[in-house]
Amino acid sequence: MQKTCNGFLFRYIMCIMKTNGLRQIAKKAGCSCATVSRVLNNRQGISEAVRKKILALAEEMKYTGTPGKRIVTLFANLDIDGFDIYTMHLLHEVMVELHRAEFRVEVLFDSDVDMIGERYICGAVSLLPYDRIASVWGKKRSQPLVCINDYSDFSGGVPSVCSDDRKAIRDAVDFLYGRGHRVISLLITNMNTLNNLVRAGAFEEYTAGYGGRLRGSVIRTESRFLNAVPLERYVEKLPADCTAVIAPVEAFGNRLYKILKALRPEAALIPWCYPLHDYAAAAGIPFMRQDFRSLAETAVKMLQDQLQGMPVSNSFVPYIFNRS
Numbered sequence: 001m002q003k004t005c006n007g008f009l010f011r012y013i014m015c016i017m018k019t020n021g022l023r024q025i026a027k028k029a030g031c032s033c034a035t036v037s038r039v040l041n042n043r044q045g046i047s048e049a050v051r052k053k054i055l056a057l058a059e060e061m062k063y064t065g066t067p068g069k070r071i072v073t074l075f076a077n078l079d080i081d082g083f084d085i086y087t088m089h090l091l092h093e094v095m096v097e098l099h100r101a102e103f104r105v106e107v108l109f110d111s112d113v114d115m116i117g118e119r120y121i122c123g124a125v126s127l128l129p130y131d132r133i134a135s136v137w138g139k140k141r142s143q144p145l146v147c148i149n150d151y152s153d154f155s156g157g158v159p160s161v162c163s164d165d166r167k168a169i170r171d172a173v174d175f176l177y178g179r180g181h182r183v184i185s186l187l188i189t190n191m192n193t194l195n196n197l198v199r200a201g202a203f204e205e206y207t208a209g210y211g212g213r214l215r216g217s218v219i220r221t222e223s224r225f226l227n228a229v230p231l232e233r234y235v236e237k238l239p240a241d242c243t244a245v246i247a248p249v250e251a252f253g254n255r256l257y258k259i260l261k262a263l264r265p266e267a268a269l270i271p272w273c274y275p276l277h278d279y280a281a282a283a284g285i286p287f288m289r290q291d292f293r294s295l296a297e298t299a300v301k302m303l304q305d306q307l308q309g310m311p312v313s314n315s316f317v318p319y320i321f322n323r324s
Contacts, residue, residue: 022108025057025058036054036058039051073107074105075128076128087127090295094296100300101300124141125146126146134156138153138157145158146160148160148161149162150162150194161298163195172286173207173246182213182214184245185216186219203246217238217242219238235256235263238267244267245268247269270287286323287321291319298317
C-alpha cells in the first residue's frame with residue numbers, strides 16, 4: 001500500500017477504528033466482534049454470562065437501542081497491507097461529513113458485511129467498488145444504504161453516487177482532439193468495477209462519434225493490478241501512430257508517466273490522479289481527479305434524505321479536470 005503522503009490520514013482512520021463500537025466492546029468483553037454482533041441482534045448460541053457482559057458494556061458505551069440511534073456503518077476494503085489510497089482518502093472525507101452531520105461512525109471491512117447489527121445502526125455507506133453490495137442489501141436489511149462508485153439497486157431501494165466517468169472521458173477526448181490528436185488510446189485495468197466499465201464504454205462511444213476524424217483504442221491490462229506486470233508491456237501495445245493516452249489508473253499514474261516519456265516521449269498523457277499526487281501538476285500536464293469531498297457530501301445528504309423518508313435518485317459528481 002502506498003502511504004508516503006498519507007500517514008496522517010492512515011493514523012486518523014486507524015484511531016477511529018480503535019474506538020469503533022463493535023471492536024471496542026469485543027476488546028473489553030474479551031470476545032470476537034461476531035459474538036458482539038450476535039448478542040446485540042438477540043441471536044441464540046451465546047452463554048447468558050457473556051450476553052449480560054456484552055449488553056452491559058454496550059449500555060455503558062451508549063451503543064444499544066433502536067434504529068433511531070445515529071450510528072452509521074462504513075464498509076471499506078482492507079487488504080494485507082492496509083487501506084489503499086483510494087479507500088483512505090474517500091473514507092476520510094465520508095467520516096468528516098458524517099461527523100459534521102452528528103452521526104457516530106463505525107468502520108467494517110468487506111468481510112464483515114454480515115456482522116452489522118440490525119437493531120442499533122440507522123444506515124450504512126459502502127465504499128466497496130466491486131462488491132455490488134446493493135444487489136443483496138434489500139433482501140437482508142431494512143436500513144438505508146448509499147453506495148459510492150458502485151452499482152445501485154433501485155428495486156431494492158439502494159441508490160448510489162458515482163464520479164461522472166462518462167463526462168470525464170468525453171472531456172478528455174474533446175480536449176485531446178482540440179489539441180490536434182487523431183489517434184488516442186485508453187489504458188485501463190481489467191478490474192470489473194462500475195467505473196472501468198463506464199470508462200471503456202464511453203471512450204468507444206465518444207471516439208466513434210467523431211467518425212473517421214478520430215481513431216480510438218482500448219488497452220486493457222491482463223491483471224486487475226498494474227503492479228503485477230511491467231507497465232512497459234502496455235505502453236508497447238499502443239498503436240504506432242498513437243499520439244495521446246488517457247489513463248484512469250490513479251495509483252500508478254506517476255510510474256506510467258515516466259515510462260511513457262521514456263518509450264513514447266512524443267505522446268501526450270491525461271492521467272487520473274489522487275489527492276496529494278503532484279507529479280502531473282509539476283510536469284504541467286492535464287489530469288483528472290475524483291472529487292472525494294463532493295462524493296462524501298452527496299452520499300451523506302442522500303442517506304439523510306432516506307432517513308427522513310424523502311425520495312432519492314442516483315447522483316453523479318463531476319471530476320476535477322485540471323487542463324494545465
